[in-house]
Amino acid sequence: MTDEEAAAPGPRAPGLRERKKQRMYQAVSEAAIALFLEKGFEKVPVAEVAAAADISKPTLFRYFPTKEDLVLHRFADHQDEAARVVTTRPAKRTPLDALQRHFLDGLERHDPVTGLCDHPAVLAFHRLLYGTPSLVARLYEYQDRSEQTLAEALGGDDPLPARLAAGQIIAVQRILAMENWRRIDAGESADEVWPDAVAAANRGFGQLRSGLAPYA
Known part of the structure; x- marks a missing residue:
């Protein structure tokens, strides 16, 4: 690493609440992707994803506005x-x-x-x-x-x-x-x-x- 790179500002460390939220995002997304890979994206309803992640459907949509976001969370x-x-x-x-x-x-x-x-x-x-x-x-x-x-x-x-x-x-x-x-x-x-x-x-x-x- 150069001196310039060492001096460059780094990203802010996330707080506890933010880390918990990110863990929830990751857990739900991984559960969804596993189902989509097994059965196909179009064949898995959102309700099944919510059940697999042990959360309600309204809670799921608070984290992921669309079904597609369950997959694309990895790009967020x-x-x-x-x-x-x-x-x-x-x-x-x-x-x-x-x-x-x-x-x-x-x-x-x-x-x-x-x-x-x-x-x-x-x-x-x-x-x-x-x-x-x-x-x-x-x-x-x-x-x-x-x-x-x-x-x-x-x-x-x-x-x-x-x-x-x-x-x-x-x-x-x-x-x-x-x-x-x-x-x-x-x-x-x-x-x-x-x-x-x-x-x-x-x-x-x-x-x-x-x-x-x-x-x-």
Whole structure:
């Protein structure tokens, strides 16, 4: 870790109440996903999820506004991730450099968010997610939230350039992750895909820097 990275502000530690709430979110979500993987998303009513989690249906909906959120809760923390990377970056590092390094670090860890994870449980989850149209539609809403928070973190007097930049950055990350997932779902291992994933990420962020000149 560099001195700049050590000096960068870290996230606030959650309090007891917040930790208890997060444990409830996780427990209910995991119970729901287990049922969805066993029976299929469309075949499991919300009442069955509530019963499996030992809570009432109204309580479940206080935590998860829609049935789709029971699955996408795993992405909830990532909605503001790009914005956090930008706002906590070292002072001398540009936003795009910070985001590129963060994505490359995720590839190194085989973070599921990068699509480069071949753990059986992650593969099953991604097949559930991308094989269910309503979940894919809800995922786009999560990504829209990522664009909004990233645009706010990028700042500027005119909000339009920041929003355009945020949309392009989130799109590049999504496409890179989907390509990694596509290859792993086809049978390649994460280790096999990793060198190409790194090269593609560098190329993608390079294109963000150069803009659309090749297509102009």
